[in-house]
Amino acid sequence: MINTISVMLVDDHAVVRAGYRLLLTQSSDIKVICEAERGEEACQLYGLHRPQVVVMDLSLPGIGGLATVRRLIARDPNARILMFSIHDEPAYVVRALEAGAKGYITKSCAPEILVEAVERIAGGQNYLEHEIAQKLALQTGTTAQSSSLNSLSAREFDVFCLLAKGYTTREVAEELRLGYKTVANYTTLIKSKLSVNTSAEMARLAYRHGLIAS
Template sequence: MQHPIRVMLVDDHAVVRAGYRVLLSQADHLEVAVEAESGEQACQFYVEHQPDVVVMDLSLPGIGGLAAIRRIRARDEGARILVFSIHDELAYVSRALEAGAKGYISKASAPDILLEAVLKIAEGGIYVEPELARRLEGQSAPGEPQAESFGNLSAREFDVFCLLAQGHTTRQVADELCMGYKTAANYATAIRGKLGVSTTAEMARLAYQNGLLKS
């Protein structure tokens, strides 16, 4: 009998994880071995349980999904991580793949896409949702927004930047990312310095130009 593919689900919403678990259980060669609700837990549980595939959300409390991907990959270069996120903007996709993710699909994708992606990555392949892959291939075309502007931001700075650009206050950013107000304010100051902007409006404009905000 073939050994089942052991999956770790990483999402901070228990109801969402329950839905993933039901979906993955439909394939008799997949099993959800462990669940985590934060980036820190994901790193800890990866070491303890050694799952075959990690299904990782990006919007997590604590260190966040991007940083968790980097930490897991630093411990195990062979880690197979699939990002399953509400974000379908190319800057997120690029950052996740650069961090070491082996695949990226959006939560708006059809259920069978998740199963297909997990199986492909478990086999050692790379899987990017077809529509996202098409957009990635065309992002260097004339007139397409580029994500290089954010290359100097750390994973957590990128998370903070996106929330500020969406109109969140510093207090709301702190609450959303489970950090202190002063920490969030320090991140905001560092981000403005790295990006050469001075106002939230300028952040929003930069985010829009890079496809991080919808028109």
């Protein structure tokens, strides 16, 4: 056993975090040094504690997981982030990796996988859960782009997700710390790219692509 791996957990449910902590500390070389509930908090704590690995839920309240990854990477391009999500849809995986995450596993994976993923990522490698890697490979292998969602830029995608979740333009602007007009402009652009007219249609699209939970 070499050095201890310091980990920050980011998930909005305290109970869930507690569970992860237990799981992770099964391995004596991993230590959870801090926890955050929201993306904003995670960014602050990351600066303070500099954990070697961040284990983060993709579906965070507020700013959301993707934007958080981007913010962390912006602060520290070498940040090692493992996404831990209930979603196994390629759309999300691709976005997360593009945003700078080093790994992606789903919550349905075996407990050992979490530990293994953290260790691999701490070691500077990447980690993709097997099924996900396969899905992704198959998808990109066949048709170039699956959906119209791929025509959205990273930022547009952020805005899209929040709008589809039911955020108002104002709320999106606050969450992403953008100007109100910016979001309004993005919204128009997104609608035209996806050829929809209303945010209800966006929600529908998001559902179809499994980007929204319930």
